[in-house]
Amino acid sequence: MIEKLLALSGMEASSTVIEGKGSQCSCSHAILLEGVDFDLVYTPLRHLGYKAVLYVLGDLYASLRTPEALSVNLGLSKRFCYEDVETLWQGMVAACGEHGVKRISLDLNPSVNGLCISLSALGSQKKKVLDNVPQTKNMDLICLTGHVGAAYMGLHILEREKVAFTSTNVQPELEKYKAVLGSYLSPEIKSDTVSRFIEAGCIPSKGFFVSRGLGAAVLQLVKETGLGAKIYLDKIPISSQTFAVAEELNMDAITAAMNGGDDYKFIFTVPIEKHEVIRHDFQDYDIIGHTAKPEVGAVMVTPEGAELEIRAQGF
Amino acid sequence: MIEKLLALSGMEASSTVIEGKGSQCSCSHAILLEGVDFDLVYTPLRHLGYKAVLYVLGDLYASLRTPEALSVNLGLSKRFCYEDVETLWQGMVAACGEHGVKRISLDLNPSVNGLCISLSALGSQKKKVLDNVPQTKNMDLICLTGHVGAAYMGLHILEREKVAFTSTNVQPELEKYKAVLGSYLSPEIKSDTVSRFIEAGCIPSKGFFVSRGLGAAVLQLVKETGLGAKIYLDKIPISSQTFAVAEELNMDAITAAMNGGDDYKFIFTVPIEKHEVIRHDFQDYDIIGHTAKPEVGAVMVTPEGAELEIRAQGF
Numbered sequence: 166m167i168e169k170l171l172a173l174s175g176m177e178a179s180s181t182v183i184e185g186k187g188s189q190c191s192c193s194h195a196i197l198l199e200g201v202d203f204d205l206v207y208t209p210l211r212h213l214g215y216k217a218v219l220y221v222l223g224d225l226y227a228s229l230r231t232p233e234a235l236s237v238n239l240g241l242s243k244r245f246c247y248e249d250v251e252t253l254w255q256g257m258v259a260a261c262g263e264h265g266v267k268r269i270s271l272d273l274n275p276s277v278n279g280l281c282i283s284l285s286a287l288g289s290q291k292k293k294v295l296d297n298v299p300q301t302k303n304m305d306l307i308c309l310t311g312h313v314g315a316a317y318m319g320l321h322i323l324e325r326e327k328v329a330f331t332s333t334n335v336q337p338e339l340e341k342y343k344a345v346l347g348s349y350l351s352p353e354i355k356s357d358t359v360s361r362f363i364e365a366g367c368i369p370s371k372g373f374f375v376s377r378g379l380g381a382a383v384l385q386l387v388k389e390t391g392l393g394a395k396i397y398l399d400k401i402p403i404s405s406q407t408f409a410v411a412e413e414l415n416m417d418a419i420t421a422a423m424n425g426g427d428d429y430k431f432i433f434t435v436p437i438e439k440h441e442v443i444r445h446d447f448q449d450y451d452i453i454g455h456t457a458k459p460e461v462g463a464v465m466v467t468p469e470g471a472e473l474e475i476r477a478q479g480f
Numbered sequence: 481m482i483e484k485l486l487a488l489s490g491m492e493a494s495s496t497v498i499e500g501k502g503s504q505c506s507c508s509h510a511i512l513l514e515g516v517d518f519d520l521v522y523t524p525l526r527h528l529g530y531k532a533v534l535y536v537l538g539d540l541y542a543s544l545r546t547p548e549a550l551s552v553n554l555g556l557s558k559r560f561c562y563e564d565v566e567t568l569w570q571g572m573v574a575a576c577g578e579h580g581v582k583r584i585s586l587d588l589n590p591s592v593n594g595l596c597i598s599l600s601a602l603g604s605q606k607k608k609v610l611d612n613v614p615q616t617k618n619m620d621l622i623c624l625t626g627h628v629g630a631a632y633m634g635l636h637i638l639e640r641e642k643v644a645f646t647s648t649n650v651q652p653e654l655e656k657y658k659a660v661l662g663s664y665l666s667p668e669i670k671s672d673t674v675s676r677f678i679e680a681g682c683i684p685s686k687g688f689f690v691s692r693g694l695g696a697a698v699l700q701l702v703k704e705t706g707l708g709a710k711i712y713l714d715k716i717p718i719s720s721q722t723f724a725v726a727e728e729l730n731m732d733a734i735t736a737a738m739n740g741g742d743d744y745k746f747i748f749t750v751p752i753e754k755h756e757v758i759r760h761d762f763q764d765y766d767i768i769g770h771t772a773k774p775e776v777g778a779v780m781v782t783p784e785g786a787e788l789e790i791r792a793q794g795f
Contacts, residue, residue, distance in 0.1 A: 166562060167586050173566070174573040174584055181549040181585055183505045183602050190498045190505035194551040194585075194600040200592040201555070234496040236509040238598070240516070247481060251488070258489040269489055270496055270509075271482050277515040278593035283553070285509040285600035287498050 190289045193224035199279035207323040210249055212350045213282075214256025219354050219429055221286040222264055223374035226358045227431055229298065230288030234268040235261055240281030241273060253282075264356045294363055301370040301390040305434040305456040308369075308443060310358070312402035313379050314418055317425025318410040319349030325414070344406045352429035362433070367442045369433035380423040380475045382432050383463050386456075390434075393461030396454035396475070399468045423465070424478050505604045508539035514594035522638040525564055527665045528597075529571025534669050534744055536601040537579055538689035541673045542746055544613065545603030549583035550576055555596030556588060568597075579671045609678055616685040616705040620749040620771040623684075623758060625673070627717040628694050629733055632740025633725040634664030640729070659721045667744035677748070682757045684748035695738040695790045697747050698778050701771075705749075708776030711769035711790070714783045738780070739793050 181192040197203060197217050205213075222232045237257060241250065254271070261269055266286070322345060326337035339346060362368055371390060373382040379401070387394050403422050411418035434456060435443055443452060454466075463475040496507040512518060512532050520528075537547045552572060556565065569586070576584055581601070637660060641652035654661060677683055686705060688697040694716070698709050718737050726733035749771060750758055758767060769781075778790040 166565070167588060170566060170569045170586055171584070173569065174576070181551040181583060181600065181602055183548050183604050187502075190602070190604075192507055192549070192551055192600055192602050194509070194553055194598070195587070196511070196553045196555055196589060196596060196598045198555050198589065198591050198596060201590050233498050234507070236496040236507055236600070238509055238511045240511055240513050240596070250481070251485060254485045254488065261489070268496060269486070271485055272510070273482060274511060274513065275516050276513050281511060281513060281555070281596055283509070283511045283598040285496070285507055285551070287496055287505070287507050287602075289498050289505075 188289045188291050189295055190287060191225065191228055191230045192285060192287055193221045194285045195221050195283070197282040197284075199281070204323075204327070205280070206327055208350065210252040211256035214253040215260045216256075216350070216352060217282050217284055218257050218260035218264075218286075219352060220376065221284040222260070222266075223354060223376060223429060223431070225286055225288035226354065227372040227374040229294065229359050229369070229372060230290045231359060232264050232266050232286055232288045234287040235266050236270045236285045238272045238274065238283040240276030240283075242276045242279050245280065264354075294368065297368050299368065299370045299436050301392060301434055301456060302436070303392060303456055303458055304437050305370055306437055306440060306443060306452050307383075307386070307394060307396065307454045307456065308433050308435055308447065308450045309375070309379070309402065309430060309453045310433070310450050311428075311430045312404045312407070313375065313428045313430055314403050314407045314411075314422035314425050315345045315348035316352065316427035316429070317349075317421040318407050318414070318416075319345035319347070320427065321414055321416070322346060322410065323349065342410065344404065345410050349427055352427065354429055358431065361446075365442055365446045367435060367439045367446070369435050371434045373432050375428045375430040375432060377426045378424040378478065379428070379432070381478065383475055384477055386432065386434065387463045390456065391459055393457035393459050394454060394463050395457050395461060395472075396465045398465055400451060400453040402451045423475070503604045503606050504610055505602060506540065506543055506545045507600060507602055508536045509600045510536050510598070512597040514596070519642070520595070521642055523665065525567040526571035529568040530575045531571075531665070531667060532597050532599055533572050533575035533579075533601075534667060535691065536599040537575070537581075538669060538691060538744060538746070540601055540603035541669065542687040542689040544609065544674050544677075544684070544687060545605045546674060547579050547581050547601055547603045549602040550581050551585045551600045553587045553589065553598040555591030555598075557591045557594050560595065579669070609683065612683050614683065614685045614751050616707060616749055616771060617751070618707060618771055618773055619752050620685055621752055621755060621758060621767050622698075622701070622709060622711065622769040622771065623748050623750055623762065623765045624690070624694070624717065624768045625746045625748070625765050626743075627719045627722070628690065628743045628745055629718050629726075629737035629740050630660045630663035630722045631667060631742035631744070632664075632736040633722050633729070633731075634660035634662070635742065636729055636731070637661060637725065638664065657725065659719065660725050664742055667742065669744055673746065676761075680757055680761045682750060682754045682761075684750050686749045688747050690743045690745040690747060692741045693739040693793065694743070694747070696793065698790055699792055701747065701749065702778045705771065706774055708772035708774050709769060709778050710772050710776060710787075711780045713780055715766060715768040717766045738790070
């Protein structure tokens with residue numbers, strides 16, 4: 166539907182970019198709506214503010230930009246008091262501080278229904294760096310910046326406990342789920358995500374923010390590059406707690422990792438010649454697969470060598 | 481409240497700007513929420529899309545930027561079908577076409593409640609031009625780019641007819657209100673708003689988009705410049721139909737002009753030395769007043785010479 170509409174426009178459909186002389190400026194823009202993107206029953210406002218900012222910064226880092234400025238527009242129903250907005254804002258300011266965002270603006274609007282958060286972040290990168298971005302080719306390495314699936318398990322625990330609390334009014338025991346809850350409620354993005362590649366002389370050919378599932382990010386990679394991609398199932402990093410919670414909830418950890426969402430990780434493609442640099446300087450990253458010829462499509466390879474097609478999840 | 485929160489952040493609170501080498505990139509960002517900012521009972525989706533884009537472009541023009549790129553995020557409840565989104569989008573694309581916006585992106589999100597439109601527009605301006613922006617001083621001319629108050633009258637007619645239609649089910653006779661309805665439903669902004677100043681060698685010292693009432697724009701001017709402002713009541717351009725409709729609705733046309741909103745006009749301050757240029761090359765603009773010493777504050781001067789303080793309207 167989006168493609169069809171963009172085609173209608175007859176304009177260049179792309180991320181929002183302005184070309185300057187020595188640098189390129191880029192905008193990342195998102196809305197988060199109460200009842201769809203977050204549930205205030207179990208999401209503290211400070212965490213929500215922090216996470217919302219990371220959500221837009223993620224797309225800037227993925228496109229190799231350094232965040233510089235943020236504009237926040239809030240739609241607020243009468244339910245929210247000044248202290249609520251202040252708490253939300255404190256989370257946003259904390260995220261900005263950690264990520265070097267120096268200019269910030271805020272606008273408040275009345276809303277009939279709940280909380281609406283709209284964010285627009287500006288980032289830039291030197292042309293010198295962008296000119297050195299290599300072409301994505303067949304057999305580029307696909308690197309994932311951290312483990313996936315935990316946030317989705319955290320969300321399911323929160324949803325389960327919300328239902329239980331509503332019917333029994335007993336405060337949930339959440340201590341044992343701390344890691345997966347943390348992955349969902351307070352994800353982290355390292356502010357040197359882009360700069361460490363530049364410093365290592367190893368600029369990725371492409372980057373994607375993993376926020377709607379690893380599978381969706383791989384499909385986006387395939388779509389944007391026109392190449393195929395092979396992901397090796399046994400290379401996907403999944404934490405032991407994710408496996409444990411998945412078992413407790415009778416869910417499949419691999420499915421959570423591929424389709425879950427809210428991971429706040431990245432996949433970057435890197436030329437295979439940089440294999441040693443990645444292994445040496447990026448030991449916290451996992452090489453989970455590689456790009457392939459276009460006819461391969463997006464596939465996940467099982468340990469037995471079977472190739473499963475990665476499919477889009479609906480919105 | 482916004483000031484208090486921005487002060488908390490300890491960061492540079494400003495419009496979202498990135499400094500480049502030869503140019504400066506700036507972002508204008510807004511959300512429009514159904515039931516607050518628009519009513520789909522009487523707002524055609526195509527008009528809404530068109531107007532929403534002008535709403536964000538207005539702030540770019542006011543800060544002397546040329547629009548270049550637009551990002552649209554829609555929150556859509558199940559009530560909306562593909563054709564609805566297409567119609568809305570067509571209005572957006574039309575506005576982009578008229579204003580030279582060449583890059584456009586779109587994202588769709590589910591919403592529980594109605595339609596949420598978030599827009600983020602990027603514009604830029606050459607440093608050469610921005611370096612020539614004069615300092616705002618006492619006795620700068622305040623120029624308004626067109627008549628005000630009509631859109632507010634249009635909105636009141638639509639609200640009145642909505643109520644009448646709901647109770648009687650009789651189709652309203654709207655032909656005689658065409659001008660004020662047009663001002664509300666399909667405002668216009670000229671795409672040469674900034675460039676004609678540059679071409680005339682007369683760069684404004686400040687610009688403000690008049691979208692929440694002329695009074696609010698004057699107050700913003702006073703706040704941002706630290707100067708006072710005097711507006712002359714008999715210089716404020718108000719159309720004859722605005723006066724006629726105000727009389728019919730038993731409302732005050734001056735109040736509509738000052739506090740109404742949705743005018744989609746601009747006020748620009750220009751050094752008094754450029755008086756002849758404005759009178760000659762900008763005959764469609766009205767000089768409605770001038771900046772003044774800070775102690776004057778924001779005042780409206782009546783034809784009898786009385787000075788009335790311009791006060792902020794709540795949101």
